[in-house]
Every structure is written in structure tokens, then in C-alpha cells.
Amino acid sequence: MATRKSLVIVSGLFQELNTSADKLDLGGNSSTDIPEGTNLYYTNARARGSVSVTDAGGLGSLAYNNSTGVITYNGPSTSDVTSAISVASGSGLTYSGGEIGTNAIPNNKLANSSLTVGSTAIALGASVSTIAGLTALTATTLYSGVANAANSISIGSGDIVFEGSTANGYETTLTATDATADRTLTLPNETGTLLTTASTITPTVNSLTIGSTSIALGATASTIAGLTSLTATTLYAGADGVTNAVSIGTSGLVFEGSTADGYETTINVVDATADRAINFPNAGGTVALLSSLSVAGGSGLTYNSSTGAFGTSNIPNAQLQNSSITLGSSSVALGGTLSSLSGISSFSCDTITTKDSGFRIQDNADTSKQLAFECSGISGSTTRTLTVPDDSGTISTESFATAIAVALG
Numbered sequence: 001m002a003t004r005k006s007l008v009i010v011s012g013l014f015q016e017l018n019t020s021a022d023k024l025d026l027g028g029n030s031s032t033d034i035p036e037g038t039n040l041y042y043t044n045a046r047a048r049g050s051v052s053v054t055d056a057g058g059l060g061s062l063a064y065n066n067s068t069g070v071i072t073y074n075g076p077s078t079s080d081v082t083s084a085i086s087v088a089s090g091s092g093l094t095y096s097g098g099e100i101g102t103n104a105i106p107n108n109k110l111a112n113s114s115l116t117v118g119s120t121a122i123a124l125g126a127s128v129s130t131i132a133g134l135t136a137l138t139a140t141t142l143y144s145g146v147a148n149a150a151n152s153i154s155i156g157s158g159d160i161v162f163e164g165s166t167a168n169g170y171e172t173t174l175t176a177t178d179a180t181a182d183r184t185l186t187l188p189n190e191t192g193t194l195l196t197t198a199s200t201i202t203p204t205v206n207s208l209t210i211g212s213t214s215i216a217l218g219a220t221a222s223t224i225a226g227l228t229s230l231t232a233t234t235l236y237a238g239a240d241g242v243t244n245a246v247s248i249g250t251s252g253l254v255f256e257g258s259t260a261d262g263y264e265t266t267i268n269v270v271d272a273t274a275d276r277a278i279n280f281p282n283a284g285g286t287v288a289l290l291s292s293l294s295v296a297g298g299s300g301l302t303y304n305s306s307t308g309a310f311g312t313s314n315i316p317n318a319q320l321q322n323s324s325i326t327l328g329s330s331s332v333a334l335g336g337t338l339s340s341l342s343g344i345s346s347f348s349c350d351t352i353t354t355k356d357s358g359f360r361i362q363d364n365a366d367t368s369k370q371l372a373f374e375c376s377g378i379s380g381s382t383t384r385t386l387t388v389p390d391d392s393g394t395i396s397t398e399s400f401a402t403a404i405a406v407a408l409g
Helices: 044-049 078-084 398-407
Strands: 007-010 013-016 019-023 061-065 070-074 093-096 099-102 114-117 120-123 141-144 153-156 159-162 172-174 207-210 213-216 235-237 246-249 252-255 265-267 301-304 309-312 324-327 330-333 360-362 370-372
Touching: none
Parallel strands: none
Antiparallel strands: 007 013, 013 019, 061 070, 093 099, 114 120, 141 153, 153 159, 159 172, 207 213, 235 246, 246 252, 252 265, 301 309, 324 330, 360 370
């Protein structure tokens, strides 16, 4: 056997110490040619014997065969796993045969246990009969009651359908024709039955009367007669804003004129302090404005263009149709003086005072026969009264009365 100096391992090769060029060649040798000493050689038995495995419990099993060096692990059986799993009571979970399920999970186990429709909160599993706070509800068909059940109502496809008290194939459908503008149908604040053009009422009602004008249901009337009053915010003769339209409203009586534009003629009145009446004459013509009126010179008329008041001031006789009066056969112009009257056949008044020399009573057959009164014999500042008896007869003179007295002795 070759003798060598002490050996070292350099880069995986044995070599003599301090002699790097002289390598040890073990070709043809084995480990049996080298004593083991304190470092034992590797053998399968030694390696397998130095390994051990401990099964600390738990699911499955772990075993080691030191003669073969095989470690065997047996995983947990189905029964091992299923027996280790459970669900908490009241959780709403179920467990059977390795399968976890759900069954009536209570609301208190949920992050969200309610929902809000409109302003109405509804707990899961609860029922509400009223939903408040909805601003819109969209569905192909909405039902009040159960579809097709008695007294149910459905809204869909532009129709409102009433089933009626009998659930059958006959329904009442409320529909609308295609509108050309926004339309509103208002039901009155009263109880009654709606009429249609096919309605028959006993006694039969197939028309209505406005004023004294009868209009058949479904018919059109262009003239209404016999109205005693008509109330509206604005009444139109014609249509609003068209040529020659006339409207009556809070803004007054408005005439559109022959051109439909932004210029109209409006008649208004000032606030009256008493009942007033304005009468138009039975004649044609043009209405005059205050500022367009005047009076003719020398007419004796006055005019205030601010107030529209006409007055008079010294209307001359020449502007009068009758400028004089005739008493009996005596004529006198207005403003003139008449000193004597003639041709009067009768004259009546409560009091007449005249001079005795100017008062005469004539015989109606012979005007030359006159009666005169003489008052000179009456004392001054004295009035004498002659009383006529309630009898017919002849007035006697003083001398005639004296003669009678003498004759009678």
C-alpha cells in the first residue's frame, strides 16, 4: 500500500499537505481499505436507524418503517373530518354528512335585514299593506287586487282595465285617444254616474241644455242662446290672438284688430263711485275721444277736454230752434220784455194784483160793456173783502138798496 504524507481535501480532491501537485488517486481502492475511526461511514441501515417519526395525534396517522426508510401518512377519513365540523346554534346554518347548508337564517345574523321602498322600511320576512313615499312606480302592468280576480283593476299599455264584480272575460277598459296637446279630465266633487255618448238614462237623457240651446251628446253647437250669465277668467269672441278677436277679462275689453300682432285696443273704466251707465246711440259712427272733441264758436257751449264735461254759457237766441214765446196773441223774444198781453182767452193763477184803473170785466157778447172797480174810497193801508154768498143773483147798488128800503117803508 502506498505511503503518503498527511492529506487535505482541496476543491473536493485529496492532496498531500504542502504538495499541491501530488494528488491522491484512490482508483482501485474502496472505503474498506480505510479504517472508519470516529467518523462512521454512511450506510442505509445507519441512516434509516437515525430517523424517527412521532404521530402527535390529530386527524390522520403518521408511521415510519426504519427497515425500509419509508414514512407513511394516512390522511383523515371522511368521518374524521365530518365529526370535527359543526355549526353554531341559531346561526341558520345546517350540517349533515359533510354538507353545510342554510335553513331560516335569522335577520339578526344578516348585515342587511330590511329594505326601504319609498319611505317605508320592510324587514325581511315581514309584510306591509301600505307603501308610502314612492315618487314613481314602473311596471309593464300594475294591479290593484289580483290579476283577473273580481273587482281587480289593472293599469298597463295605456289602458285602465276594471274587472268588475264578476271575474270573467268581460272588462271595462278606460283608454285615451292620441292627444295632440296636454289634456286634463277633471271629475266633479260629487257622487254619480259618468255619461257617455252611448248612455241611456230613464228618463232618457241624450242631450243637455245650455241656456235655451239643446245639444245632443257627442254633437257640436256653434251658437248658444238663452244664457243669462257666463263666468270665466277670460271670454273670447274668436280665438285668443287671432285677427279680429275680442276678449273680455281682467285687463278690460280687448280688440285684436285686423292684424294679429302685439298691438290691441283696450277699453277700460276707472273705478266707479256709484252705478254708471254708458249708452251708445242708435246710430253708426266713430267713437270720439275727449281730446278730439270741441265746440263751435258762438254756439254758447263750453267743453272741458280733461273731464269730457260739456256746459253752456249764454247760448244766443239764433242757436235755438224756439227763441220766443207767444202769450195770447202777444209774442216776445227770449230775453225781451212784454208790457201788455192781448188775445188771452183765459188766465189762471193764485194771486193777481193790479190797479183798479187797469182791471176791467167785459161782456162776452159786447166788449164795449165793461165793469170797473174803484178802490179810492178804502182807507189807506186797508184791504177790504167782498164775500160772494153761496147763491145766484144780481148785485144791487147802494142807491138801489136805498130805494128798496124806502119803498118798503
